Amino acid sequence: MAEQQPGRAAMRGWVRALFVASLTLNLAVAGVVIGGLVAHEQHPPRPPVGDIGLGPFTEAFSSEDRGALRRAAKAEGLNFKAMRDEAQADLAALTRALEAEPWDEAAVQAALGAHRERTLERIEIGERLMVDRLRAMSPQERHAFAKRLGTVFARFERKPPEK
Structure with a gap:
């Protein structure tokens, strides 16, 4: 039976935590992008200030x-x-x-x-x-x-x- 080295178990835990953090960050970015697209469709941006702005x-x-x-x-x-x-x-x-x-x-x-x-x-x-x-x-x-x-x-x- 093969022995597990203590460093490898710690390494796998660290990689797993990094993977979870990366996945969380990617989902957050995707949520912001999708939310921005939905909000843009519902409320288009206002014209630039200083242009012909008539409310x-x-x-x-x-x-x-x-x-x-x-x-x-x-x-x-x-x-x-x-x-x-x-x-x-x-x-x-x-x-x-x-x-x-x-x-x-x-x-x-x-x-x-x-x-x-x-x-x-x-x-x-x-x-x-x-x-x-x-x-x-x-x-x-x-x-x-x-x-x-x-x-x-x-x-x-x-x-x-x-x-």
Whole structure:
């Protein structure tokens, strides 16, 4: 009868533990990938910030319409990178004001006011471009847009409130 060496038994236990750990990690990665694919299908990603972002309206426009809106904005000289940079600067100013000691309410109000003004300006531009695009659509295209918009809003209503 062959004797078992003590080192071999320990080695088999170590290999088995490594195998179990590897299998667990692979299953976790597969779960994340599959979960991401399922979530992507149910909730497609939002358009990039700083682009023609019209909230839920953006999602209801076709990709061709979004492209036309983007081209119209660029034709007017809108610079999306500059808009993103300005929004980041507003956030940085607000963060600095919130972290300041002693509390400087005027700085917080100024940062929020600057952000509000930029946001309102972007909303006005977006609304004007959207109306121009809707005006250029055929009645059938507008009806299809209205149907997609209803679907988008229905999905927003089904989302549970954030905690």
